[in-house]
Amino acid sequence: MAEYSTPTTEQEFQLNFAQLKPHMNRTEALYESSRCLFCFDAPCIKACPSGIDIPQFIRQINSGNDTGAARTIYEANYFGNACGKVCPTEVLCEGACVYNLQDVKPIEIGRLQSYATTKVIESGKKLFGPGAPNGKSVAVIGAGPSGISAACELRALGYEVDVFEAKAQPSGLTVYGVAPYKITNEETLAEMAYLQAQFGYNVHFNSPINSREELAELESKYDAIFLGIGLGKTNDLGLPGEDKINCTGAVEFIAELRQHHHQVAVGQKVIVLGGGNTAMDAASESARLGAENVVLAYRRGKEEMGAYDFEYDLAKGVGVKGLFNVAPVEIMGNGYVAGVKFIRTETKEGKVSEIAGSEFVEPCDMVIKATGQAKQTNFLSLIPGLKVDGKGRIVADAHTGQTTNPQYFASGDAWNGGAEVVNAAAEAKLTARGIHAYLSK
Amino acid sequence: MTDKKIKMPDLSINFAGIKSPNPFWLASAPPTNSGYQIMKAFDAGWGGAVWKTLGVPVVNVSSRYGGVNYRDKRLVGFNNIELISDRPLADNLREIEEVKKRFPNHAVIASLMVQTRQEWHDIVRQSQDAGADGFELNFGCPHGMCERGMGSAVGQEPKVLQMIVEWVMEVATKPVIVKLTPNISDITEPAMAARRGGADAISLINTIQSIVGVDLDKFAPYPIVDGKGTNGGYCGPAVKPIALNMVKNCAQHPDVRLPISGIGGIENWRDAVEHILLGASSVQVCTAAMHFGFGIIREMTSGLEQYMVDKGFNTIYDFVGKALPNVLHWEDLNMKYKVTANIHEDKCIGCQLCYTACEDGAHQAIKLNAGTRVPEIIEENCVGCNLCSLVCPVEDCITMDRTDDGTEHLTWKQRTEAGTAPTEFNDERAGGRHHWVPEPAAALGKERHKTLPGKARILNGETEVPATA
Numbered sequence: 001m002a003e004y005s006t007p008t009t010e011q012e013f014q015l016n017f018a019q020l021k022p023h024m025n026r027t028e029a030l031y032e033s034s035r036c037l038f039c040f041d042a043p044c045i046k047a048c049p050s051g052i053d054i055p056q057f058i059r060q061i062n063s064g065n066d067t068g069a070a071r072t073i074y075e076a077n078y079f080g081n082a083c084g085k086v087c088p089t090e091v092l093c094e095g096a097c098v099y100n101l102q103d104v105k106p107i108e109i110g111r112l113q114s115y116a117t118t119k120v121i122e123s124g125k126k127l128f129g130p131g132a133p134n135g136k137s138v139a140v141i142g143a144g145p146s147g148i149s150a151a152c153e154l155r156a157l158g159y160e161v162d163v164f165e166a167k168a169q170p171s172g173l174t175v176y177g178v179a180p181y182k183i184t185n186e187e188t189l190a191e192m193a194y195l196q197a198q199f200g201y202n203v204h205f206n207s208p209i210n211s212r213e214e215l216a217e218l219e220s221k222y223d224a225i226f227l228g229i230g231l232g233k234t235n236d237l238g239l240p241g242e243d244k245i246n247c248t249g250a251v252e253f254i255a256e257l258r259q260h261h262h263q264v265a266v267g268q269k270v271i272v273l274g275g276g277n278t279a280m281d282a283a284s285e286s287a288r289l290g291a292e293n294v295v296l297a298y299r300r301g302k303e304e305m306g307a308y309d310f311e312y313d314l315a316k317g318v319g320v321k322g323l324f325n326v327a328p329v330e331i332m333g334n335g336y337v338a339g340v341k342f343i344r345t346e347t348k349e350g351k352v353s354e355i356a357g358s359e360f361v362e363p364c365d366m367v368i369k370a371t372g373q374a375k376q377t378n379f380l381s382l383i384p385g386l387k388v389d390g391k392g393r394i395v396a397d398a399h400t401g402q403t404t405n406p407q408y409f410a411s412g413d414a415w416n417g418g419a420e421v422v423n424a425a426a427e428a429k430l431t432a433r434g435i436h437a438y439l440s441k
Numbered sequence: 442m443t444d445k446k447i448k449m450p451d452l453s454i455n456f457a458g459i460k461s462p463n464p465f466w467l468a469s470a471p472p473t474n475s476g477y478q479i480m481k482a483f484d485a486g487w488g489g490a491v492w493k494t495l496g497v498p499v500v501n502v503s504s505r506y507g508g509v510n511y512r513d514k515r516l517v518g519f520n521n522i523e524l525i526s527d528r529p530l531a532d533n534l535r536e537i538e539e540v541k542k543r544f545p546n547h548a549v550i551a552s553l554m555v556q557t558r559q560e561w562h563d564i565v566r567q568s569q570d571a572g573a574d575g576f577e578l579n580f581g582c583p584h585g586m587c588e589r590g591m592g593s594a595v596g597q598e599p600k601v602l603q604m605i606v607e608w609v610m611e612v613a614t615k616p617v618i619v620k621l622t623p624n625i626s627d628i629t630e631p632a633m634a635a636r637r638g639g640a641d642a643i644s645l646i647n648t649i650q651s652i653v654g655v656d657l658d659k660f661a662p663y664p665i666v667d668g669k670g671t672n673g674g675y676c677g678p679a680v681k682p683i684a685l686n687m688v689k690n691c692a693q694h695p696d697v698r699l700p701i702s703g704i705g706g707i708e709n710w711r712d713a714v715e716h717i718l719l720g721a722s723s724v725q726v727c728t729a730a731m732h733f734g735f736g737i738i739r740e741m742t743s744g745l746e747q748y749m750v751d752k753g754f755n756t757i758y759d760f761v762g763k764a765l766p767n768v769l770h771w772e773d774l775n776m777k778y779k780v781t782a783n784i785h786e787d788k789c790i791g792c793q794l795c796y797t798a799c800e801d802g803a804h805q806a807i808k809l810n811a812g813t814r815v816p817e818i819i820e821e822n823c824v825g826c827n828l829c830s831l832v833c834p835v836e837d838c839i840t841m842d843r844t845d846d847g848t849e850h851l852t853w854k855q856r857t858e859a860g861t862a863p864t865e866f867n868d869e870r871a872g873g874r875h876h877w878v879p880e881p882a883a884a885l886g887k888e889r890h891k892t893l894p895g896k897a898r899i900l901n902g903e904t905e906v907p908a909t910a
Contacts, residue, residue, distance in 0.1 A: 034512035037834050040793035041891035043814065062512060098814075101790035102835060 003319040006266075006290030013262040016288040017180040020314075021085050021108075024115040033062035036107050039098055044109060047096035050077035050426035054093055054109055061116055069116035071127050078152045079145050079425045081121065081191045082174050084113030085183040087422050088277075090310045118187065121194045128198045131158035136439050139164065139222040140201075141209050144172020145424035146412030146431075147228030148195060153432035154226075155199035159439075162222070163201055166208035170196075172230055174421055176255040179281040181288070185258060212382045219407060224435045227394065227403070227410040228428065231373035231418055237273070241331030242369075250274070250282040250370035257285055267366025269293040271340050272320075273328055274370030275305035280315045282368045287318040294320045295362065299327040299345055300352055323362070327354060331367055339363040373418060383408055393417045400434025401427065409435050450749035451756045452742065454488070456723045457642035457700045458616040459575040461548035463488035464757055465713065465741055468704055468725035469552035469577060469620075471523065472735070476536030480543060485735040486742060489548030491644075491725060494525035494579045495533055495564060496554040496591075507653040507663035507673060518680070519728045520653045520673035522664060524585045525554050530564070534571040541572035550618065554579040554591050558608045565612050575615045578606065578640075580631070581622040581647020583674045593647065596622035599634035606638025616641040618702060621687075624650050628687040629694045636699055643691060644702035644725065646684045648674025677728040681706025685719055689768055692720025708737065710744025718764035722757060776856070777849035780825040780841040782806070782818045788838035789815045795829035795839060803828045805879055822877055 007013040024032065036058040044054040053072050060069035073080040089095070089110040097106030120127060138154050140147045143165035151161045169175050170192040175185055196203065209215060218225050234249025236242060246267060257264045266289040272282045275298035286294045296315060298305055302324050305312065316322075326342040333339065344358035375392030385405040387395040394403055394410040401409045411431040412424035452463040466489035467473050467482055474493045482490060501523055509518030526533060541549055551568040553576055555561055565576060580602055582592030595601050602619070609617055619635035621628060623646040632643050650672050652662045662670035684705020691697050703721025707713050708729030716724050729737055754760050784795070791814025799807040806822035807829060818829075830839040856862040863870040 031513045034514075037792045037794060039791075040797040041888075043791065098790040098792045 002287070002290055002292045004288050004290050007262040007288075010261060013180075016290075017261075017285075019085075019184070020181050021111050021114065023118055024108075024111050029061055029112060029115045032108050032112055033058045035099075036062070037098065043096040043098060044093040044107075047092045048076075049092070049420070049422045050083070050429070052076040052093075052113070054113075057116060058107065058109070058112055061112060066116050066119050067123075067125055067127070070120035070125075073113055073117055074127060076429075077422065077425045078149045078195055078429075079171075079174070079191070079421055080117035081114050082145070082171065082183060082188060083422045083425065084110045084115075084117060085187070086174065086178045087420060088308055088310070091308055092422070117191070121187075121190050124194070124197070126198065128152075128156065130155040130200050133160070134158035136223045137161070137221070138224045138226055138435060139218045140226040140228060141218075142172065142228035142230060142412075143167075143170040143192075143203055143205075144228050144230050144412060145174060145421045146230075146428040147172070147226065148192065149425045149428035150226045150228060150409075150411060150432045150435075151201040151203075152195055152199045153429050154435065155201050157432065157436045159223075159436075161199075161201035163203040164207045164209050164218075165203060165205050168205050170203055170205075172228075176258055177251060177278075178258075178421075179254070179285060180258060180261070181284075210379070215382055223407075223439050225408050226428075226431065226435065227408055227414055228412050228424070229376055229379065230413040232376045233374055234369050235372045235374050237328065237369060237371060239328055239330055241333065241337075244331050244333050244337045244367075245335060246337040246365060247331050247367040248369070250278045250368050251373055253282055253368050254278075254285065257289075262289075264289065266291045267337075267364065269295070269364040270366045270368060271295045271297055271362060271364040272368045272370055273297050273340075274372075275300065275307060276370060276372070277307045277311050279370035280307045280311040280320075282370050283315045283320040284318050286366070286368065287315075287320055291366075293364075295323050295364070296320050297323045297326050297328065297340070297342065297362070299325070300347055301325055304347070327352075329359060332361055337365055337367050340367060373413075376414065380414075391417060396431075397434065399430065400437060401431025402434055402438060406438070409438075450746055450754060452488075452745065452749075454723055454757055456548075456616075456702065457575070457618065459489070459548050459550065459723075460546070461488040461723065462546060463742055463745075464717070464723045465489070465738055466491060466548060466550070466702070466723055466725045467730060468727040469494050469550075469579065470727040470731070471521075472727060472730045474526065474528070476540050479536075479540050479549070482730075482735045482738075483540070483544045483547045486738040487547075487735065489550065489574075489723070491550040491552050491577050492526075492533065492537065492573075494552040494554045494582070495530055495568065496525050497560075498529055499524040499527050499585075501527055502666045504664040504666050509653050509677070509679060516728065516732050517678050518651075518653060518675060519677035519731070520648065520651045520664075520675045522584050522666075522671055522673040525552075525579070525582070530567070534567055537568070537571040537573055541574075548574050550575045550577050552577045552579050552620070553609075554582070554586060556589075556591060561605065561608045562612050565609055569613070569615050573615060575618060575641075576609065576613060577618040577620050577644060578609060579620050579647075580605075581620045581645075583622060583624050583648055583650045584672055593622035593624050593650075596620075596631050596647070597625050599630050602631050603634040603638040606635055606640050610639040618642040618644050620647055620704075621645040621691075622647045623683060623687055623705075628690050629697055632691045632694065632697045632699070636697060640699065642700040642702060643697070644704055645691065646680070646687050646705045648676045649680060649683065651675030676705065677732075678706045678708060678712075681712055681715075685715060688716055688721055689719045689765065692762055692765055693768065708732075710741045710748060713741060713745060714748055714760075717757065717761055719768070720762040720765055722761045772854040772857075773852050775850050775852060777845055777851050779843070779845040780827075781820055781823045781844045782825070782827075782829050783840050783842045784816060784818060784829075785838050785840065786815050788835050790835055790838075791815060792834060794832045794834065798828050798832045804876070824876070 004016045007016050038055045042055045057069040057072040093109045094106040099106045137160035140151050140163040143163045154161050171188050175188045234251050266286050270286040270291045283294050283296045325345045327345050329343050330341040339361045341361045344355045345352050377392050387404040394415045396403045396410045409431050411427035454464045469491040473490045479490045505523040506521045508516045511517040551573040580596035586592035587594040617640050619640045654663045688703045701721045702723040703716030704725040707726050713724045796807045796816040804824050806819045807816045833839040
């Protein structure tokens with residue numbers, strides 16, 4: 001019997017995917033905010049990529065100024081609620097909390113942040129508005145964390161902003177890629193609606209920009225173009241049998257899951273390939289969808305996994321088993337996935353090598369590849385003069401986000417190679433100011 | 442089983458002739474409104490109770506209490522605008538009799554407040570007939586009753602107070618305690634008036650005139666009665682320091698010399714011991730019982746007992762007033778004594794509250810060093826004020842260690858007498874004359890990058906902003 005039974009209704013899905021950081025009520029927020037020491041030059045602020053003035057907003061919550069707390073948060077980071085819920089706070093703000101050094105539970109900063117922001121979102125209270133129109137306009141490609149953050153900041157600076165999004169909903173991986181137990185679709189979209197109502201940018205959904213002609217039109221119509229395009233599909237592994245039915249990419253699997261919940265079917269025995277945070281998510285999600293066995297297969301040792309310890313603990317906690325030092329050789333099966341042929345590996349002096357003759361087949365009926373997302377290099381090659389680095393990342397000025405084509409600016413995964421929502425939100429703010437500095441010349 | 446038992450200390454007291462199995466009494470207040478409550482309290486372990494003040498029954502308003510919360514802590518301070526008993530005297534007296542029958546060894550004290558000599562005589566007689574072990578004259582209530590010339594209106598007029606005590610002594614056959622109001626500049630004056638009037642003991646403090654808060658939406662003070670409010674009487678943990686000082690003043694005064702029942706901010710054994718060490722020989726509790734119920738008595742007696750065992754005290758009287766010899770006037774303190782802050786690095790969690798407290802609130806004697814969150818004491822600047830150790834959230838992380846050699850002793854009084862105290866505005870002997878103080882302008886912008894984080898830094902142009910492009 002699996003840890004979780006397969007959810008067949010939305011209600012059962014919600015139980016299996018209960019929020020890891022549920023919202024606080026006023027009493028809990030009061031108690032938790034009371035514990036904050038109000039450190040001088042607080043380490044939590046330094047640990048936050050968006051530099052939110054955390055002791056300040058906690059103090060505001062504590063003194064009953066929840067609206068002011070939300071303002072403090074949003075002034076630094078437009079994805080205030082999203083970051084409160086999906087940030088790896090254990091290794092960021094909460095990991096830096098001085099209480100850790102006293103073996104006292106750190107302040108639940110993420111949940112307090114969501115408490116304040118959710119409250120203001122629910123009230124619809126006006127905190128921000130567009131700046132006085134400056135007559136200039138910017139096109140934003142991608143309505144993910146970087147695109148929407150840039151749109152907000154640019155509107156505040158007085159620009160007309162049109163956001164072009166290939167998908168039907170805003171917030172990018174926040175609604176298509178984050179594990180469902182970290183944030184709900186409803187709250188994600190509520191924050192997006194709140195921001196759009198505050199700042200008044202236009203979003204064109206189902207409007208992918210794919211061709212040179214479309215780009216040329218943007219170039220002539222807008223003063224600057226912001227690239228918040230993120231990453232692409234899951235990398236192909238180039239293995240025989242990769243096209244078998246029930247062999248899927250983690251990003252695609254999670255996007256389905258976020259949109260269709262319990263209607264997504266999972267195998268009885270699932271093998272997840274990879275050792276990063278997305279692999280942990282895919283493994284946890286498979287288990288919560290009722291898979292009998294979930295195996296996390298990684299080509300190196302346990303200690304070398306890229307995933308945060310707490311993410312691996314989370315996966316282990318729902319019954320996921322680790323299989324280390326194995327590299328996939330072939331996806332087995334006759335039409336449908338029936339197993340993965342692995343070869344054992346060893347790590348010597350940091351290098352992974354396969355052990356000849358150690359092949360074995362691990363049977364399964366589903367394979368999820370969490371082996372990284374491809375860069376959108378084909379698309380980027382349509383932009384004249386735009387350079388990417390050896391890893392396919394956009395080359396841009398560290399302070400302004402300006403690319404090697406001066407009309408184009410970038411932030412987020414397409415620039416940083418793939419990081420957290422908070423990184424994209426923080427970068428986009430700076431880049432928006434970079435655009436402003438460029439267009440104000 | 443052997444007969445070898447730890448000899449437990451004797452908690453019983455004889456307070457000015459009122460006997461009680463332990464020194465913990467419920468103060469005259471809502472918890473002592475009825476025989477039901479007092480029996481319940483005695484059943485729970487309380488040693489005595491001062492009945493809710495008897496007199497001509499009052500009519501109360503609805504909405505009577507207000508609280509002061511500190512962060513997540515409820516009722517750090519508390520106030521009330523409730524008056525004396527609103528129950529007919531006969532009901533109260535009948536219940537006093539019932540309680541005394543059931544609990545003959547517990548102390549039942551009748552708190553009284555009336556106006557005329559005749560009323561005082563009548564109510565004292567009737568109360569002692571009902572079996573009260575003693576009286577407490579309520580000269581303290583600072584709201585409502587004082588508007589009618591009673592309560593604190595009496596406590597603030599030593600002559601009136603003395604006269605009423607004299608009236609009471611004319612008929613009282615049981616010990617008389619006078620309850621004093623703290624709403625006065627020198628508490629020893631009414632205390633001496635009580636003594637002159639012939640009282641057997643004093644109790645203090647009654648509540649302090651207060652407004653505990655103002656409703657920010659209704660623009661009215663708490664507690665709100667139909668949109669309006671009035672000052673109340675303040676009590677609870679927050680008033681303990683005021684009570685302790687007044688208990689000490691009465692206990693040290695050579696002309697008071699009366700047993701003291703200590704009241705004010707007592708909610709655990711520690712608070713009670715502090716009152717006792719400063720001269721109280723019984724203690725009274727109200728707010729804590731109103732907050733947590735009568736059950737708190739178990740912690741109080743067990744804590745007191747353990748303290749007495751640890752210290753080798755057999756009776757309460759072994760330590761009544763034991764701290765009094767160490768409470769001096771400022772001018773008699775040794776100015777040669779010197780402590781210096783010491784941060785124990787292994788315990789420091791790097792919150793830097795000590796740094797900012799000393800930097801902004803004291804003497805700029807702590808500095809920060811690059812590469813570590815652990816602040817460093819600048820010993821030559823440290824005046825030994827304790828502030829850093831008080832704000833430090835970690836137990837024993839900052840200690841104040843003695844740095845003088847303990848051989849010298851010099852007080853302000855001695856300096857004054859010897860003519861070595863500063864007397865002129867720019868005296869060479871000014872204490873801070875050679876103490877380093879930073880230049881005023883060094884303050885400007887010093888910590889803006891640390892105290893204005895996030896967006897504020899960007900807006901102020903104090904962090905990386907797009908410079909190129």
